Amino acid sequence: MSHTIKGLSESSVKYDGSPLRVAIVHARWNTTVIDALVAGAVAKLKERGVKDSNIIIQSVPGSFELPLACSRVISGAHIQAASNVTDLLGGLSFGSGNSRAGTPAPAGVVTMPNEPFDAVIAIGVLIKGSTMHFEYICDAVSHALMKVQLDSGVPVIFGVLTALTDEQALDRAGLTPTGHNHGEDWGLAAVEMGSHVRR
Numbered sequence: 712m713s714h715t716i717k718g719l720s721e722s723s724v725k726y727d728g729s730p731l732r733v734a735i736v737h738a739r740w741n742t743t744v745i746d747a748l749v750a751g752a753v754a755k756l757k758e759r760g761v762k763d764s765n766i767i768i769q770s771v772p773g774s775f776e777l778p779l780a781c782s783r784v785i786s787g788a789h790i791q792a793a794s795n796v797t798d799l800l801g802g803l804s805f806g807s808g809n810s811r812a813g814t815p816a817p818a819g820v821v822t823m824p825n826e827p828f829d830a831v832i833a834i835g836v837l838i839k840g841s842t843m844h845f846e847y848i849c850d851a852v853s854h855a856l857m858k859v860q861l862d863s864g865v866p867v868i869f870g871v872l873t874a875l876t877d878e879q880a881l882d883r884a885g886l887t888p889t890g891h892n893h894g895e896d897w898g899l900a901a902v903e904m905g906s907h908v909r910r
C-alpha cells in the first residue's frame with residue numbers, strides 16, 4: 712500500500728482565533744467545489760475561535776479577479792455585506808472602494824466597517840481545459856496573490872486549486888471517498904499566520 716508523505720502537519724501551538732478578523736474572497740467558477748472549500752475554511756476558523764462577525768465572505772466572478780479583490784479588502788475598501796456569516800456564504804458582490812464610500816448600500820445590505828483584516832483567504836478553482844487559458848490564469852493569479860501579501864504584509868492564504876481534472880478538484884475539496892478538504896488547511900493557516908502578524 713503506498714504511504715503518502717504529503718500533507719500539512721498541524722502546528723504544536725494551538726493558535727487562538729478569537730481576536731482575529733478574516734476575509735474569505737472566493738471565485739464563482741466551479742461552485743460545487745468552491746462551496747465545499749469555503750465551508751471547510753469557515754469550519755476551521757470557527758473551530759479555532761474566530762467569531763462569525765469577524766469572518767467576512769465576498770465573491771468575485773473568477774480566479775483572475777482574486778488578487779485585485781484581496782488587495783482592496785486589505786486596503787480597506789468598503790465591503791457591502793449581509794449582517795452575518797450565514798447570509799454571506801451565498802457570496803456577495805464586491806462593494807465600492809473608498810472613492811465611492813458614500814455610495815448607499817442596496818436595501819437589505821449593510822456596509823461593513825473598515826476594520827483591518829489579520830488574514831485573507833483567496834479561494835478559486837481552476838480546471839485545465841483544452842487551451843492555454845488555464846496556465847496563464849494560474850501563473851498570473853499565483854504571482855499576483857503573493858505580491859498582494861508581500862506588499863501589504865497581510866497574510867494571503869493561497870486557496871486556488873489548479874486541477875488538471877474534475878476528479879482532482881473534487882478530491883481536494885473532500886468530495887470523494889478518499890479526498891481531503893484543503894479548505895480546512897487554509898482556515899488553519901489563516902489563524903496561524905494572522906496570529907503571527909496581528910497588529
Ligand SMILES: O=c1[nH]c(NC[C@H](O)[C@H](O)[C@H](O)CO)c([N+](=O)[O-])c(=O)[nH]1
Binds near residue numbers: 774839
Ligand atoms: O476561477 C476560474 N476562472 C476561470 N476563468 C475566468 C477567469 O478567472 C476570469 O474571471 C475571466 O477571464 C474574466 O476576467 C476558469 N476557466 O476559464 O476555466 C476556471 O476554471 N476557474
